[in-house]
Amino acid sequence: DAKTTQPNSMESNEEEPVHLPCNHSTISGTDYIHWYRQLPSQGPEYVIHGLTSNVNNRMASLAIAEDRKSSTLILHRATLRDAAVYYCLLNSGGYQKVTFGTGTKLQVIP
Amino acid sequence: NAGVMQNPRHLVRRRGQEARLRCSPMKGHSHVYWYRQLPEEGLKFMVYLQKENIIDESGMPKERFSAEFPKEGPSILRIQQVVRGDSAAYFCASSPGIAGEETQYFGPGTRLLVL
Numbered sequence: 199d200a201k202t203t204q205p206n207s208m209e210s211n212e213e214e215p216v217h218l219p220c221n222h223s224t225i226s227g228t229d230y231i232h233w234y235r236q237l238p239s240q241g242p243e244y245v246i247h248g249l250t251s252n253v254n255n256r257m258a259s260l261a262i263a264e265d266r267k268s269s270t271l272i273l274h275r276a277t278l279r280d281a282a283v284y285y286c287l288l289n290s291g292g293y294q295k296v297t298f299g300t301g302t303k304l305q306v307i308p
Numbered sequence: 309n310a311g312v313m314q315n316p317r318h319l320v321r322r323r324g325q326e327a328r329l330r331c332s333p334m335k336g337h338s339h340v341y342w343y344r345q346l347p348e349e350g351l352k353f354m355v356y357l358q359k360e361n362i363i364d365e366s367g368m369p370k371e372r373f374s375a376e377f378p379k380e381g382p383s384i385l386r387i388q389q390v391v392r393g394d395s396a397a398y399f400c401a402s403s404p405g406i407a408g409e410e411t412q413y414f415g416p417g418t419r420l421l422v423l
Contacts, residue, residue: 232411234414240417241312241414242351242414249409285351289410292406295366300349
């Protein structure tokens with residue numbers, strides 16, 4: 199069962215920032231928070247991950263709440279190519295499977 | 309470094325036939341995961357394998373489905389006596405290790421259509 203909850207869908211205007219929320223209230227101390235996205239007709243691709251501190255990379259930023267029970271993926275300037283389903287998931291490592299939830303379908307409006 | 313490769317990309321089978329899906333992980337990756345995705349749904353975990361070992365097959369149907377990851381060669385997901393409900397996209401992913409910060413690298417998927 200998925201250990202994260204996300205809104206089913208969100209909309210954003212092109213070139214505006216997008217904040218995609220994820221709740222993970224049962225997160226454990228060893229769980230890393232990962233984000234993937236899946237463009238139409240493609241396999242998922244890695245976006246970003248973090249443990250406690252906020253993280254930035256060339257694709258996005260990840261803001262993690264102080265209690266770690268929620269996180270937010272931030273796309274600083276949405277483009278049409280960012281239209282995808284975004285998945286938030288937890289990975290504690292070891293021989294543990296990761297579970298993808300239903301994700302958030304992001305629509306970018308020109 | 310080539311990414312995760314899957315073949316075939318599209319596969320059409322008639323009911324009762326066998327489907328064999330192949331996955332070549334990224335170079336240096338010894339952990340392979342298979343997922344199934346029905347239309348308009350999320351990815352469902354099926355099986356996690358390490359070289360020559362099945363680590364977790366809790367997401368795989370008990371009958372007709374099997375998976376292997378031999379010492380040499382690609383990982384194979386085998387579906388015997390396919391039924392229409394098996395029509396889906398099957399994705400393979402690989403990772404270099406099992407630490408919590410390890411990411412999974414996905415292939416382009418095999419789209420299976422059962423007539």
